[in-house]
Amino acid sequence: MVLRSPTDSPSMTEAEFRSFQELIRSNCGLFYAPDSQYLLEKRVALRMRAVEMNSFAAYRQFLQVRGDGEKELSLLVDELTTNETYFFRERKQLRALAEEIVPELLEGNRAEGKGPVRIWSAGCSSGEEPYSIVMLCEEQGLKSGTDFHVYGSDICRPMLQKARRGIYRHSAFRETESELVTKYFEDKEGLFHLSDAIKKKVDFIHLNFLDSERTALLGTMDVILCRNVIIYFNPETKKQVINTFFEKLNSGGYLLLGHAESLINLSTDFRLCHLKNDLVYVRPIPGEGKDDLWEIAAKAAINAGDRRRGGR
Ligand SMILES: C[S@@+](CC[C@H](N)C(=O)[O-])C[C@H]1O[C@@H](n2cnc3c(N)ncnc32)[C@H](O)[C@@H]1O
Secondary structure (H helix, E strand, O other): OEOOOOOOOOOOOHHHHHHHHHHHHHHHOEOOOHHHHHHHHHHHHHHHHHOOOOEHHHHHHHOOOOOHHHHHHHHHHHHHOOOOOOOOOOHHHHHHHHHHHHHHHHHHHHHOOOOOEEEEEEOOOOOHHHHHHHHHHHHOOOOEOOOEEEEEEEOOHHHHHHHHHOEEOHHHHOOOOHHHHHHHEEEEOOEEEEOHHHHOOEEEEEOOOOOHHHHHHOOOEEEEEEOOOHHHEOHHHHHHHHHHHHHHEEEEEEEEEOOOOOOOOOOOOOEEEEOOOOEEEEOOOOOOOOOOHHHHHHHHHHHHHHHHOOOO
8 A cells, every 4th residue: 555645644455454563563562453553554654754655565575674674663663652651650559669669678688688679660661650769769768879779671762862861841740749849850941850860860771671682681670660561562472571570580579560450361470469558469489379369369359440440
């Protein structure tokens, strides 16, 4: 199918759609179901205009070309990701992290003579999540560098650039108390500049979870947050990514998913753990039992209740 003018948006043929769908799924995990074909076409067409191509088939072929095609595929993926995020999203879970998980892990690390608690915000978008973690941990009196260290990774380069700049619009603070905004940001004509002191406490890395070679370069972690990311993957990719996280976590380490996400039907390797502020997953210490089905059902019921009340 061919685009004639910049405003033209013809449909992909079914075969073209399936070919793009599979290329994208296998490259970055994002899964476009047939009822999202329109969205995929719109985003592909945007990139085609940028490179002045007007045939879906020719553009699909170009994406296979070593070098230029690979670079273009990365730009297409940037266009396809959903990057919605904001500071202190799912606050109860972040409180569980700063008030319960990090202090407990730190105590264990200290007893074993290990370094700071290593926290990975996987799929961090424009940085609001890892920066929120640093701010909340510091509010608890924990010291970045000695007590904890935060890494943020994303597949989308423009989002990582935004994260490193640390400049945000008002909408990023929909769940942030004004005292925290005043304490950590400078309002410059309606744009909020994060203080350098917080900015330098997150290491940002460009990473695709499906790229096992690059993921292997990242050391093991004590906590992995992967929130509101795997909802865009199909079950097969979700399992693959969750296995990767299992391998990257130290025994006794925590996995925090978004509140609409769970490991039901994905993995039985983790143990569900009840904290004061939340339910989270733990990579069991060898010899520890796994959770029973009752607890898994309890998490599912809580998620269902959240959705009915209009939560995530
Ligand atoms: C909706 S945002 C979630 C941001 C944040 N975790 C939160 O909950 O607010 C999802 C992010 O996952 C990233 N992402 C999607 N697929 C990815 C992959 N294969 N590897 C790494 N990051 C990915 C997207 O680029 C996007 O920024």
